[in-house]
Amino acid sequence: MVRDNQAEKSDNSRFETGSSRRSFLLKSGAALAATTVGFAGTGAASGEHSSYTIRTGTEEETDVYVTESGEPGPTAVVVGGIHGDEESGYRAADDVATWSVDRGTLVVIPRANPVAIERGTSSNDNGDLNRKFTPGKEPRTALARAIWSAIDRHNPKTVLNLHSSKGLYRESDGPDGDGQAIYPTLSEGADVDTTMTAKYMNEHHLDDSFPEYYEFKRGNLVDGDQPLLIHKVFADMYIPGYIVKTTRYGTDLDTRVNWTLNMVRHLLRRNGMDRTYE
Template identity: 45%
Template sequence: MQRRRFLARAGGAAALGATGLLAASQSGDDVSAAAEGDDETSSYTLLSETRYATKVFVRRADPASPTALVVGGMHGDEESGYRAAGDVAQRPLRSGTLVAIPRANRVAIRNDRREGAHGDLNRAFPTGERPTTKLARAIWSVVERHDPDVVLDLHSSVGIYRLHANSVGQVLWPTDDGKAATYADRTAAHLNDAVVPWSMPYHDYRVGGRLTGGSPMLVHKVAGDLDRPGYIVETTDFLLDEGTQVRWTKRAAADLLARHGVEPAGGKR
């Protein structure tokens, strides 16, 4: 918490110098950053001047309250995930601090492919070890810098879990944390009641098995290394247009964030 308060004060100092830049460098060559903006929002760039360069957005309503990290675009062909993350990053907050990496894998997104130049980015985060690629290390450095209380990774799937083979669509996957499992249950119930039409029962959201750190994925690493709440959100593209996928993903993210004290200003979750 002390580190988070220091970072919040540093962000505020950068904001007060609206014409200046606060440069930061972490993890050797993994991160190049410059904060900018006002006393509510800022941004910096990971791996600037490389083809992997991508923005990190920070919104602060109350630096003393919880911090959340939202990631999208780990897989470049999952458009609704990175579009939803981008929209979440732009929404003003009522409470908390939100850190967002909407387009984590810019190379894969540009090519509209699941994998980037070094394979599947979401298989580069082994628990208890250093991330295995430069981009993964840069993303993990954001976790280390902002020390989030909860992490959301937004994805999409080609089918529906337990209806289509090898599909995980319409599932919230919580970390092995009592709070995360409880909140995932409540958010799934909320989505099925308020978002998914009654005429589409197969599209009801479910809660998947708890993530424990057993796979080299970002949220697994959050579970295994940090023992904190985290979620993988999977919305299907089966019988859904892109706009609906984005809307449902945003509603899932907003509801989970609000349960952790990072709440959007105005409107429904």
């Protein structure tokens, strides 16, 4: 289940060097070697962009983009396009894949579910991809295993998963849904990151033309008991993870993409990584 937890924590951004949070892993042993899931590509030199593919030679083939800043720092992973009918998520991730950062390594899987994206559907032939990441066990499909292995190989400090919803979180207006919210893992500080990012969005990126019920919120805490990607991130890695959701209700694509990009930028900053403009 997901649980609300209003406990206050320090409002300091967290930045770690040396030993990783992964010393606290509840490792499942499910991550596969890169060769098992069809990695292809070349590594990046410091300060450069590179990419490689997963599920190479299949209809699920998709790219992973890696930006090495050349400076010590955290590794962050951003995943978009798990649901092919949530266009703002993968459009925003396409943009994030081109970013430069001031420190650490930025890894982006913009179009995690290419079959669903091509079809404009939430699922592919194997069902809902975001229901295939069982905590503590090997992911249930070849694509899910490839995505998890790509995340695992980079030893991230944080993972962001970009989505949208047809409705609004905890609002009676509009259709049922859970957009305009960020859902943090129970990892230390993630809830504060989310609260501060929502506050930042409401103060600086929510146009006055939108009613108050469009304000961004901190969603329920992700505690690792569902077979979703960010649940597995918490349960198996015990690092900060975030589900980022805008709403499709009464909004256009450009607005949703812009909101998503600003949330990503702010969450990365709070995890020790700033976007640079070179």
